[in-house]
Amino acid sequence: MxxxxxxxxxxxxxxxxxxxxxxxxxxxxxxxxxxxxxxxxxxxxxxxxxxxxxxxxxxxxxxxxxxxxxxxxxxxxxxxxxxxxxxxxxxxxxxxxxxxxxxxxxxxxxTxxxxxxxxxxxxxxxxxxxxxxxxxxxxxxxxxxxxxxxxxLEKAAQDRLAAINERMASLSASFGQNVLKDESGWSLILRDEAELAGLPDFLRDAMASAARERGEENAYAVTLSRSIIEPFLTFSERRDLREQAFKAWTARGANEGPTNNRDIVREMLALRTEIAGLLGYPTFAALKLEDTMAKTPEAVNGLLMQVWDKAVMRAREEEADIAALIAEEGRNHAVQPWDWRHYAEKIRTQRFAFSEAELKPYLQLEKIIEACFDVAGRLFGIKAVEVKDVPAYHPDVRVFEIRDQADKVIALFLGDYFARASKRSGAWMSSFQSQHRLTLKNGAHGERPIIYNVCNFAKPAEGKPALLSLDDARTLFHEFGHALHGMLSDVTYPSVSGTGVSRDFVELPSQLYEHWLTVPDILKRYARHVETGAPMPQALLDKVLAARNFNAGFNTVEFTSSALVDMAFHTTPSVADPMALQAEVLDRIGMPSSIVMRHATPHFQHIFSGGYSAGYYSYMWSEVLDADAFAAFEETGNAFDPAMAERLKRHVYAAGGAVDPEETYKAFRGRLPSPDAMLAKRGLAA
CATH class of the missing domain: 1.20.1050.40 (Endopeptidase. Chain P; domain 1)
Known part of the structure; x- marks a missing residue:
């Protein structure tokens, strides 16, 4: 025995x-x-x-x-x-x-x-x-x-479904690991000053730190961490190096060899189609969308194409501006994807008289974390108290007690902010423990949420503060919005706790929370210069707010093309060649050659290892809700209106999946939204 x-x-x-x-x-x-x-x-x-x-x-x-x-x-x-x-x-x-x-x-x-x-x-x-x-x-x-x-199902069909799901789990794990290997295994080591042309000090510091982590002294490493690759593509004057780095970034999961994900994608799509057939659905998208707010692929594609038509028109205008600037510099080349961020930043600097490099000293990670907590306090009456010397799962991880107005600990929050080779890319929220009020077998009555956020910001050199881009700061607010959804949950049953909601509602609390980053009072209070401590000058603040919709065509095309390809994958009965279908979809919708999908198929982790299959659209569906929800605060004239905040907490952040999402949104807002507020937010309104 x-x-x-x-x-x-x-x-x-x-x-x-x-x-x-x-x-x-x-x-x-x-x-x-x-x-x-x-x-x-x-x-x-x-x-x-x-x-x-x-x-x-x-x-x-x-x-x-x-x-x-x-x-x-x-x-x-x-x-x-x-x-x-x-x-x-x-x-x-x-x-x-x-x-x-x-x-x-x-x-x-x-079964x-x-x-x-x-x-x-x-x-x-x-x-x-x-x-x-x-x-x-x-x-x-x-x-x-x-x-x-x-x-x-009959027993034979049950057995086949179980076998498919088991295979899918293996494929999903391999897909994500392959992307991580490609990301962590590539770097471009720079040593000569000529190779660093155009790079601001904050980026040089981050690249030097990344090089030291790789055992390279007196060097600078371009890595595929978004917090380094994106600013490198933005500031580097070396077009040859931008091209090299960009191609490595977009080749993740598509390199020849053991990390190539194309066969995995093909098999996963075929198995998903088979799952749908076994369960009686015409397509996998129809299966996945049944319990969402969108309900049908037709509703999803209708929203996406409504946005696409406006976005691609704007992107063509942006591309023409970039082409004119390239010609003005005396260069003779078409606008390529590795040019866009670089020249868009130059145009923004000209048009709004500020650059990302000028803005970044005002966006210290520490201050933006404080801003996240302050907004939560003003809206929901909670505060975060950092607990030092409490071990977490990595030395970089910070632990906070979340306390209510009576100073009672209602949740624990862990913040894991810096990129490292052992961490997959992106940013996410998850939980060690979810809130509920049931009595467990060990006698415990209910559980307090233990929530964590993971980000991938560039880690600064020892003794220097971490500086964020505006997009990084939005990411921090976004993920903390998810964390609040988990920490403010007030339900009885674990399965509907916190983020246990439909896929196209789950992004509402996170995307809505982003709005408070650019509330003028928050920026004035927390956007302080890293060296002088002075608040962001009003003139710069005005420029930042005026530039919110700059490059809206590019940003929306990047996202919407990915969402449309996701839907095509999961509404097409048989996909013999996923890369051919991706190309076909992009050609049909008129994808500009100067822009690529935000997530090309071989590294599209959201849909092949992240649970968003036939669901990537949900970020935009939720954005329709979040733009309308923030408009409710704007209509009161107070971004922290107490009555509106109480309704938001009760009907959105605390309700979890205990109420139908349409009903709980209407309880907060009084009605369902149209896409108009979202299009206006993106600067794409007619």
Missing amino acids: TDKPAIAPGLTQWTGHEGLPPFQAIRDEDFAPAFDAALAEHEAEIAAIANETAEPSFDNTVVALEIAGDSLSRVSALFWNRAGAHTNDTIQALEREIAPKMSRHYSKIG DPKLFARIDALWESRDNLGLTVEQSRVLERHWKGFVKAGAK
Whole structure:
């Protein structure tokens, strides 16, 4: 008889500050046996629910499912955090093993006939159960989850669906790891002053720091971290180096060799089409959109094309301006993608009499973090208190207590702000623990949210402050908006807590929060010069606000082309060659040759390893909501109007998925929006 695998205590017994996991006690090798033990424990809990002899009730079936798998949730939260934010070869090998194992586990649960019979019985009698609105939403979510897991299919179809999902999990893990390898494995080392022409001091400092991390002294490294590659493409006067760096950036996932993702994409699209067919949907997009605000691919494409037509017209005007400036400099070349950011910055400097380099000394990371917290305090009555000397999962990570007006700790927040080779690119919010009010098997009544943000800002040299671009600052506000969605959650059931909402509603709290960055009072208070401490001059502030919609055509074309390709992938029944389909879509919509998709297919992690398949459009769908929602504050004449803020907190940030998104938005705003406010926000209104 072999011993059962054990779970290292630190993975499930969180005894750190205010219930934080004891990160320093958790070793990479602890995860494999812990997953085995936690999966077995969850399987036993599920069997007990399925074999319950009492008639199915909401408590003995749905609530039991809601609190089952606590150990697995904790082990998973810690593991996926490490896999995304501080990975290594051991973790990546385990990720490739765990992803299909988890898929297999949940496929088995989703097709358990006894368990589904209990859920189905409750669903059929739901009108007679006296359920609250939240309970009805939770029951609906479970029932639909089982149906989409294949609970109603014949056994052979169930087995095929499970096999597909397992394969998809493996492919998704490999896709993301390949992109990370391409990102972390490439750098352009510069040493000569001529190679640094045009680069401002803040970028030179970041590149010198990146070079030292790679063992290169007295050198400067261009890396594929967005916080370095984008300013390099903006400021470098060396067109040959811009081209070299740009091509490496856009080739992630498409390089010849083991990190090439094209075959993975082809297989994933074919498997998604097969999933849709097994479940009775004409396309994968139809399957994914059923439970969203958009409902149909036609509604999505209608919004995207309405925006596209305006955006591409504006982008053509912007391209003509760039071509004129290139000619004015005596150069004889067409506008290429590695030229756009460089010349757009020159035009902005001319047109608005300021540059990104002039603005950046006023955007210190520390001050923008303070601004994030101040806005939350003014809107929602909370404050953040940093706790020093509390270990987190990496030395760079900072820990904050989030306190209410009675000074009670209502959440913990971890900020992980700097790029590193062990972290995937981009920015995201996630949680170690979500808010709810159920009593767990260990006797704990409810749980306090433990939320974290991950960003990839360039880390400054030792002793120097980190400086952000305006886009970086918006990213910080965006991700903290997601964090607030998790931290202000006020629901009973875990499955509808915080960001547990439809995909095209989940970006509303984050995108809406961005608006407060450029509220004049916030910029005046927190945009202070890194050396003098002086506030941003009113003249510069006015220029920044006037330039908000500069380059709107480029920015919107970048995004919308990616969203349209995503929808094409998931509405086309058979995609033999994804790259050919991408090219076909871009040609059909008239994509300018001087702009590329924000996320080309081989590194489009949102849709191939990030859960946004047939859902990348949701950023724009949510933007329709967020522009209209902020207009509600503007209409009061006060960006911090207390009555409006209270409604926003109750109906958007605290409600989670406990209420239908259309209903909760109307409760806040009184109506649903049109795209007009969003088009005006982007500077694309007619």
